[in-house]
Amino acid sequence: NAGVTQTPKFRILKIGQSMTLQCTQDMNHNYMYWYRQDPGMGLKLIYYSVGAGITDKGEVPNGYNVSRSTTEDFPLRLELAAPSQTSVYFCASSYSGPENTEAFFGQGTRLTVV
Amino acid sequence: AQSVTQLGSHVSVSEGALVLLRCNYSSSVPPYLFWYVQYPNQGLQLLLKYTSAATLVKGINGFEAEFKKSETSFHLTKPSAHMSDAAEYFCAVSEMDSSYKLIFGSGTRLLVRP
Numbered sequence: 539n540a541g542v543t544q545t546p547k548f549r550i551l552k553i554g555q556s557m558t559l560q561c562t563q564d565m566n567h568n569y570m571y572w573y574r575q576d577p578g579m580g581l582k583l584i585y586y587s588v589g590a591g592i593t594d595k596g597e598v599p600n601g602y603n604v605s606r607s608t609t610e611d612f613p614l615r616l617e618l619a620a621p622s623q624t625s626v627y628f629c630a631s632s633y634s635g636p637e638n639t640e641a642f643f644g645q646g647t648r649l650t651v652v
Numbered sequence: 653a654q655s656v657t658q659l660g661s662h663v664s665v666s667e668g669a670l671v672l673l674r675c676n677y678s679s680s681v682p683p684y685l686f687w688y689v690q691y692p693n694q695g696l697q698l699l700l701k702y703t704s705a706a707t708l709v710k711g712i713n714g715f716e717a718e719f720k721k722s723e724t725s726f727h728l729t730k731p732s733a734h735m736s737d738a739a740e741y742f743c744a745v746s747e748m749d750s751s752y753k754l755i756f757g758s759g760t761r762l763l764v765r766p
Contacts, residue, residue, distance in 0.1 A: 542695075571753060578661060580742060580756040581696075588750060596753065628695060632752065640686075641754060643695035 540564050544629050544644035551619040551651045559614040559647050561629030569632045570612040571641070572596075572604065574625040581628065587612055619651045654679050654745045658757035666765045671715075671730040673760045675743030678724065684746035685726045686754065687717055691739045699741075702726060713737070738764045 545560045563570065568589050573581040583596030587606040601623060603615040612631075616623060626648050632641040659674040677683055684703050688696040700711025707719040717728045726743060740761045744754040 569752060573756075578758055580758040581754075582756075583753050586751055586753055594751065630696075630754075640698040640701065643688075643697070645695045646693075 542629055542631055542642050542644040544627075544647050546647060547645065548648050549650070551616075551649065553619060553621065553651060555619050556615070556617050557619070557649075559616075559627055559629075559649075561612045561614065561644060562610050563612075563629075563631040563642070564610065565631060565633070565642065566609060567631035567633050567642075568609070569634070569641075570606065571630045572602075572612070572614045573628045573630065574598065575628060575646075576625050584614065584627075616649075621651050623649065624651045625649060654683065654747055654755045656743050656745050656755055656757035658743050658760050660760055661758065662761045662763065664763040664765060665733045667735055668732050671728070671733045671737065671762065673728040673741050673743075673762065675717075675726045675728065675757060676724050677726060677743075677745050679745060679748075681748050682721075683748070685717075685719065686744040686746070687711065687715070687726075687728050688742045688744060689713075689739050690742065690759075696742065699728070733762075733764050735764050735766065738762055 542563045571586045572584040575581045582598045585604040587593045629644045630641045655678040657676045686701045687699040700709045702719045710716045715730045743757040747753045
């Protein structure tokens with residue numbers, strides 16, 4: 539009964555380094571999302587996917603990339619980390635859109651870029 | 653485009669008092685609306701959702717919200733606050749395209765005084 543699993547939970551990066559935030563779900567959900575949460579700003583959508591092989595940009599995609607090779611996995615890639623990417627990142631999934639089901643969130647990845 | 657405004661970044665109530673967290677939305681079509689709760693260092697958990705059925709929606713932990721189209725509001729209430737209700741609360745509206753992505757408000761932190 540894992541739901542949405544994100545790894546790592548915490549990470550410190552140096553400016554210019556790269557990393558991949560992992561997200562996997564075991565609910566066979568078609569839709570997956572990556573959000574970032576900054577204090578007082580709510581959650582902003584970075585990228586989303588409506589199914590394997592299909593991804594699209596959200597509100598704040600610059601500096602990030604994603605892929606969706608399987609239904610279960612939706613990794614988020616940071617190529618050249620910048621201090622502005624210090625944030626808490628949440629992955630979420632839903633089955634067919636919110637009119638029938640809720641969006642399930644992972645526990646988050648807290649990233650600090652120094 | 654859809655948007656959500658939450659009035660009050662912080663709300664403080666005494667234990668046993670009424671909780672009222674305000675949310676107004678902007679939508680050109682009948683919206684799907686949500687309230688999520690986030691406990692410290694946790695992901696987001698769905699409290700309740702409105703998907704065009706009954707205008708008064710009951711959720712978990714004794715919370716409810718009323719959809720008022722004339723006021724474009726979806727305020728969250730609970731008759732009697734408990735210490736365990738202290739958390740951050742987010743109102744969200746679903747984008748009514750094929751992405752079903754959620755647009756979040758900036759959040760309201762609820763403080764409960766003994």
